[in-house]
Amino acid sequence: MSSFEIYGGKKLKGELTVQGAKNEALQVLCAPLLTSEKVTISNIPDIVDVNKLIDLLQIMGVKIEKVERGTYVFQAKDIDLAYLETEDFKKRAGSLRGSIMIVGPLLARFGKGFIPKPGGDKIGRRRLDTHFEGFALLGAKFNYDAGEHFYSIEAKKLKGTYIHLDEASVTGTANVIMAAVLAEGTTTFYNAACEPYIQQLCKMLNSMGAKISGISSNLLTIEGVKELGGCYHRILPDMIEIGSFIGLAAMTQSEITIKDVSWENLGVIPNTFRRLGIKLERRGDDIYIPAQESYEIDTFIDGSILTIYDAPWPGFTPDLLSIILVVATQAKGSVLIHQKMFESRLFFTDKLIDMGAQIILCDPHRATVIGLGRQHNLRGIQMTSPDIRAGVSLLIAALSAEGKSVIHNIEQIDRGYQDIDIRLRNLGADIRRVN
């Protein structure tokens, strides 16, 4: 297990280039399974989860050619369906969340799909009902082996229909869309998730020949087509990484420019950080964050304490709430953080409390942060990263803290942040990877 050793309290300065979005990559990497033609994808982040999915696709029979770092050509001509019932498949596919999205394309093109209980962050219950309810409405039969935690699904033919999912699941929506594009007839899909990840997937599928309308809304109309062809697709910059960098700049009182962020795809993210009192400017397609001695949390209009909570897009993404929470620990004022979607994502606050932060964990979903307003600094400690976003939040806390911190289990951070230690060192951070 590797660790980061950090000596905090240094102001950083410089420019950061954003990697391609992890959660978009995990979706669009599954789309080449829908065609026998070549699909080129660029801006693929070089991170553990994405590389695991690329390896899995290759073992399944997809021909993969690396053009350069971040750009690959995929061709799914001969897929080894028998491999999907092996122990090796179960082990590999079960080690990340994104593997679940191979099921929709496999079902649509080959009439069957298999998946073990997928991995990903242990941040609370993460059900898959929406995925399989959607497939079942399209006419598929599914079977769940509770002993083996193994899902199998089958359909001779998928038929377009009206689908209204009970919740706007991100990966569930991606999966059902990829099944519906090759179904016979029209699918009307209501309560679809519409994160930029999904919008990007839909645009990519349309350039492969699919007929999806309503993109960026929660009502999609998908006219099934007989087959799809190749395309070129470029992944957007990772909005979660962008939010993490805004938090990093504020916490470490650093002047940082985040390059080429694709502003129009950031939704409420910049304004949510502004509500913590953080100054940030739009400069072309960059975000400029000046060095700020202090920042003060807004209140609601009536003077009551601000609440920041997650919601499906266009609401605030749950993946940035841990970052918001850590940034609030050094603000002036108080804020209630309400993590509605996941019930185990706020437990990392005990580490921040050990570092000297003032936080009341009200229940598994809610934490009140009473900002220190720089009255005193956080202090470095030894800690273990429980999940990807808590991991980066602890990293930001450590970079702002006095003295030495050690963060263990950084595999969690490597799952989603490419070369994070190298990029931080380029800004002047004192961070070292120890194996």
Ligand SMILES: CC(=O)N[C@H]1[C@@H](OP(=O)(O)OP(=O)(O)OC[C@H]2O[C@@H](n3ccc(=O)[nH]c3=O)[C@H](O)[C@@H]2O)O[C@H](CO)[C@@H](O)[C@@H]1O
């Ligand atoms: C690989 C990937 O893309 N992972 C993302 C994806 O996971 P994933 O697609 O697994 O998450 P889902 O969108 O299915 O749902 C996440 C959780 O939120 C709850 N929920 C969801 C929708 C809703 O309207 N109400 C509600 O309460 C679900 O019950 C579930 O517990 O979306 C999550 C929610 O944005 C992100 O945290 C993950 O980073």
Ligand SMILES: C=C(OP(=O)(O)O)C(=O)O
């Ligand atoms: C929860 C996350 O990832 P995953 O769904 O892959 O576990 C995340 O990216 O914050």
